[in-house]
Amino acid sequence: MASSNSTFPPPPSLSSKYSGIPDRLAAIGVESKNRLLSKSTLPESAPRHHDVPRLPPDTTRAEFNQAIGELKQILGDQNVELNDRPLVDGWYLEHPNTHDAFHIALQEDLVSSAVVYPGTVEEVQTIVRWANKHKIPVYPISMGRNIGYGGTAPRVPGSVVVDLGRRMNRILNIDAENASCLVEPGVSYFALYEEIQRQKLPLWIDTPDVGGGSVLGNAIDRGVGYTPYGDHFANHCGLEIVLPNGELLRTGMGALEGKDGADNPTWQSFQPAYGPYSDGIFSQSNFGIVVRMGMWLMPETGHQSYLITFPRDEDFPAIIEIIRPLAQQRVLGNIPQLRHVIQELATTAQPKSAFHSSSGPIPRETIRQHASSLPVGDVSWVFYGTQYGDAASISSQLNLIEKAFGVIPGAQLRLPSDLPPEHYLHSRVSVCSGVPVLRELDWLNWVPNAAHLFFSPIVPTRGRDAEAVHNIVVRLHAKYGFDLFPTLCVAGREMHYIVNIVYDRASVDEKRRAAALMREMIAETAAEGYGEYRTHVLFADMVAATYSWGDNALMRFNETIKDALDPNGILAPGRNGIWPKRFRGKGWEILGTEVEEALDGKGIGPSSS
Template sequence: MGDGKNLTPIPYLKDKYSGAPERLRREAEAARDRLFSNRTLPPSQPRKGDPIRLPPGVSAEAFESAIQDLRGAIGAENVQITDQALVDGWYVESPNTHDAFHIVDQEGLVSSAVVYPGSTADVQAVVRWANRHGIPIYPISLGRNVGYGGAAPRVPGGVVVDLGRRMHGILDIDGENASCVVEPGVTYFRLYEEIQARGLPLWIDTPDLGGGSVLGNAIDRGVGYTPYGDHFANHCGMEIVLPNGELLRTGMGAMPGPNGTDNPTWQSFQHAFGPAVDGIFSQSNFGIVTKMGMHLMPAPEAHQSYCFTFPRDDDFEQIVDLIRPLAQRRILGNIPQLRHVIEELAITGKRQHTFRLDGDTNANRQLTREEVHVAAAGLPLGECAWVFYGTQYGDRASIAAQLDAVKAAFAQVAGSRFFLPEDLPPSHYLHDRARVCAGTPVLRELDWLNWAANGAHLFFSPIAPTRGRDARRIHEAIVAAHARHGFDLFPTLCVAGREIHYITNIVYDRGDAGAKARAVRLMREMIAECAAMGFGEYRTHLLFADQVAGTYNWNHGALMRFNETVKDALDPNGILAPGRNGIWPRKYRGKGWELGADDVDMKVIGPKL
């Protein structure tokens, strides 16, 4: 299945809003070919169940009547029934019907239909339609939050509202204000290319992969790697369709501008008068964001990326304690990454078995420590245990002074080594990190997926204090859990002055039911064990959201009671993304939809009939 023949042409930005940029043509083709060469699953599979997965409690006749009503509201060509074979595709050609990285059965979380609104008014029409017919809707920007559920609706049979296909306008780029206004379908690739085309001295902040939605990533509180790496903190002004179809603008946008124009300070000041409500529309199901302002970074005079290596696994605690004061004093210029050396192997795009000393291509096991270090010794950075990737910004004199301080700190770790990009071959990952840390979106992180056949991944993303002893506790728990379930551990630590995003990437074969089941058990155990130590996730896959939300249970779950109160007030019919981020409306609450620590098979998502 993976011979690479008969592949459709890759879409590029000149032809499609969600495509890859032309400058990455060679990388995109190589990434796709590697992924497809490692596949044993067919491109698509016949549906096993009913041709259409109906929304819960909705008959086929009622659904058909509702769909006709929806087609009349926004155009028949903008409503697509999900009755075809499901295609997982790949990152640049990802599905909007289900999760391409399905951790349960491919049809376990599938939509009944996909609708394509072309304007805020269309979104309002879709929301009002959902209220009339009692059908759950699930909005997505692009469905590329891979590792967290993709485009799948949390309630199977829900109608996916694909905001990206027809709402992908860059509505404004203000060079003087260093800001922009975008619709949900604007990718990091597209925003970057537009700024370059206009010749503006502005940077965007991009995650590791550049094909995601600028708006969608921000409201899911994603992160990047420049000084503007906290994406939600750098949003400014939102336009939101509420669950009853009413329109809301947050911040200064709540005040009309002169003569019917937008308020001139809407993208200048995040707040307004009274309560700051923007936050309740991040990681929630309280509204659909159709426009968002984002602050952009004025291009610095210079920047310098680099990496350090550290020789021993046991250096970990000391490294974290050295990073903390550097970050708190803002000597470190960006949100750096601390990675284990096994990730140097994975980013080569090679299969896991190629690094086994016994040559066994079938054994389902972790690499041993010896195998990791032997393989690392043959790579450009040489044998080591940890790799720190950082970037400094400013004028050249200040960068030199900053680097001197960083070098002096890390020199306290015996055997540490320092590398600049020019010290390493052009294919080395440091060059890609340098692009990302300079606001240039890339595709390199796709190479991880080749670690397993039919490569898919699932993120476990807890937060820990930037203290060596705390980092060691969470690290040891995650190491032990991975060993129990036979998965290689890929820890990426995004280390700030006071907290660490400990990003764990579980790579599995989505064609292997046993591997998927082990990944689910691994996730369930890590969520529970880390929460018991006080470490909670900041973001999670939609099937684990109930369990994660349940760990934030101080004062007998006061936070969830508040969220449910807000949900029921704004969405009394429970139509908007029920269950997203663990928030269920009254219509579904306590009726068998919630998934907890004991739900490991998940063969049925929803009430057990």
């Protein structure tokens, strides 16, 4: 258990470790880590109750030991690690690769039996063939920073995690003329940005809110950022994939042989190539292991970030109605964010106790009281946007935007120069101009032992649809006693309504309530026609089941592909709700209250596992 004045070892630097942070953020990283871990009331590690290491399904201890010994002979002892040590949750940049650092079930419910670290594409192929031979499921990760969606946790306990990042973290190419790059899974946004700066190239990357994640991993999970290149999967170009039988596939123009054995010059230039466009089936799936990916980069340009505040909660649907035509007409320069003012409190990095000492959600009047002393004042909604181009075009765009939002009484536009340097808007300036940062970690200080869980439905950009989802989310957060942190990433036709459920992972009660809240939000919004685009590994079956049109035609199609490509069911079974025939219908699916029940010690999966 940490005391309030504890000092912890500094996070690793990018120069010493592929997953570290650049020197420019070293002091911020130390402060962020110390601030968060000093509030921990948990022991560094908790005792384990299952057999250690956890065995894969249908595998005896003798069979497992023989298989692991064989893998060590092939890859070397140092590249195969048994998961037989205490489970430590770690910190954002020093996370475990054995389970979910932000566990919503019990800490050891989703654990691997071992972790393997391939260093080449050929070694990934070897691991997949080994898994088929021994019928041991494997679960690939890029860097394991799937925070809020399950981290590194395999859906089937006892699976072998294939950590691609530790030894496959090369930037294979940056083509300045083509404004593109080719990367391996262990390349973080930090690493790609720093390399572009080192080469002094006039290019931007598009980064999520926090820059420590994998460029490849985020794109194939269809993550988003905030420049005009913010749809990451839409801006990838070319995949190299190890299929579940160990064969190697290149998609798009990569399927064309290059001259004299070299990569052909159009692989990172054109996405579909000839014939069916197959890239999409390797995003959010378990149909293959992506080992290389091309990504388009944005030529640098002028930019101006800003925020607009709105005074009343009930302004919400009118704000959405104004955003839609501005986005459709491409007046808005990027995918903007609309946040509730409670996040102005959270991004100060102060705990909830600094604003509200009682239990239960922080009252609206208390939020109003504290917001009045913050730079944006007593408002309800804050819109964060960025415009791009030369000074004249940016000025013209801002005039149009200010006039459009000006129909809402009390709306006020502010530039970074209008706000103190510590305000969150200055972080958005960096993110929206392709500079990866750490600032978004600050809200993790809201509660002790903070963890979070994302609920992420897609909603049409219409006031009535936004209000329908918002009302469900507000009501259910009140029912289960959680503060509501909504962030809307709003485009011209749809918006990602992202809810951040922040809970104390030391509290079984909070975890149970958070799981029940998640379950009910999935069900109620789906009943109104709104589905999640991405979810936590433990809720994948529930979300997949909501896409049930045509007697579950989509899932039957996915299962057909899965069974054809992976007849032994070894590659990430259960990921995104897709189960191979070997596991299907045998008690692994989570469609009800199984997550809450697991917190009573029942565990995840069939009792015989």
